[in-house]
Structures are given as structure tokens and as C-alpha cells.
Amino acid sequence: MRPLAEIVTQIKKNIMLWSWKWVGCALALLSCTQASAGNFEALSEVYQSALAGHVYVSDREQYGVNEKWVPSLTGDCEDFALYLQAELHRHQLQGDLWLVKTETGQLHVVVRAGQWVMDNRFRSLKWVKALPYHWLTPVKLYNRAR
Numbered sequence: 197m198r199p200l201a202e203i204v205t206q207i208k209k210n211i212m213l214w215s216w217k218w219v220g221c222a223l224a225l226l227s228c229t230q231a232s233a234g235n236f237e238a239l240s241e242v243y244q245s246a247l248a249g250h251v252y253v254s255d256r257e258q259y260g261v262n263e264k265w266v267p268s269l270t271g272d273c274e275d276f277a278l279y280l281q282a283e284l285h286r287h288q289l290q291g292d293l294w295l296v297k298t299e300t301g302q303l304h305v306v307v308r309a310g311q312w313v314m315d316n317r318f319r320s321l322k323w324v325k326a327l328p329y330h331w332l333t334p335v336k337l338y339n340r341a342r
Contacts, residue, residue, distance in 0.1 A: 235289070236312065240321050242287050243314045246280050250316055265337075274305040276316040278337075281307055293335035299328040305335065 249269040255261055258271060267278035277293050284291040284307070291309040298304050298317075306329075307314040313322045 235310070236321065238287065238289055239284070239291075239309050239312055239314070242283050242289065243280065243321060246276070246283055246314075247316070247319065250276055252316070273316050277305045277307050277314075280314055284309065293337070295332045295335050296327075296329040297332060303332075304329075 246269065251270045252272065253270055254272055255264045258264075265274050265278060267282050268275045269279055274293075281291050281293055289309065291307040291314065294306050294308045296304050296306055304315075304317075308324065311324050313324050313327060315322060315327075
């Protein structure tokens with residue numbers, strides 16, 4: 197049988213070991229939260245800059261056609277989304293184009309960066325689960341000139 201002092205010492209070591217594991221987990225979680233917060237701030241900065249320069253003009257008004265996709269701050273949702281995606285890339289941030297169906301049933305294009313959505317209909321980043329959208333498909337564009 198082990199002496200009581202040895203058992204108590206082993207228990208103390210286990211408690212300290214578990215304490216350090218919890219500290220390590222907490223630090224890892226804090227690090228992830230800070231990275232996410234930094235990413236949120238960077239995304240928000242690029243998004244706000246684009247929103248400040250955006251002027252909505254339909255493709256019919258601007259080009260005389262129903263649909264034309266051009267990365268521009270003057271245009272409709274897909275023009276804004278293409279411009280924003282290019283700006284994110286320029287700032288070494290990732291954003292994907294998504295085709296969604298809005299709460300009114302309209303087709304719409306937004307940029308999704310992780311759990312954050314950049315949408316020309318709103319003045320701030322939106323959490324993906326806070327939007328009443330039906331997420332249809334990511335939009336992949338290919339350069340046919342190659």
C-alpha cells in the first residue's frame with residue numbers, strides 16, 4: 197500500500213497538470229478569438245471602404261442589358277460583390293461569391309468570408325446565420341480568355 201503522502205503528492209501533480217492543460221486551452225481559445233477579431237476588423241475595413249464608394253445602378257440603366265457582371269462600385273449586387281472580392285484578395289483576405297435567395301425570393305449575390313457576409317443591402321457585416329437567406333451555391337467564375 198502506498199503511503200498517504202505519496203498519494204497526496206500524485207494528486208497535486210495531476211491537479212497542476214490539468215490546470216496547465218486548461219490554461220493552455222484557454223490561451224489557444226483566446227488566440228483564436230483575437231485572430232477572428234482581427235480578421236473581422238480587416239474585413240469590416242475593406243467592406244466599409246467599398247460601401248462608401250458604392251452607387252447602385254441596374255445593368256439595364258448602365259449597359260442596356262438585363263445582366264452584365266463587371267467588378268465595379270457603380271452597379272448592382274454582383275458588380276459590387278466582384279469588386280469586393282477583388283479588394284479582399286488585394287488585402288490578402290479570402291471571400292467567396294455566393295448566390296442566395298433573399299427573404300423576398302429574389303436572387304442576389306453576396307460575398308461570404310467564413311461566417312461573415314458582405315452584402316450591398318446592409319451597412320455592416322452580417323453573421324451568416326443572422327440572415328434570412330437560402331444559400332444556393334458558391335459562384336465560380338472562370339477566365340475564358342486563357
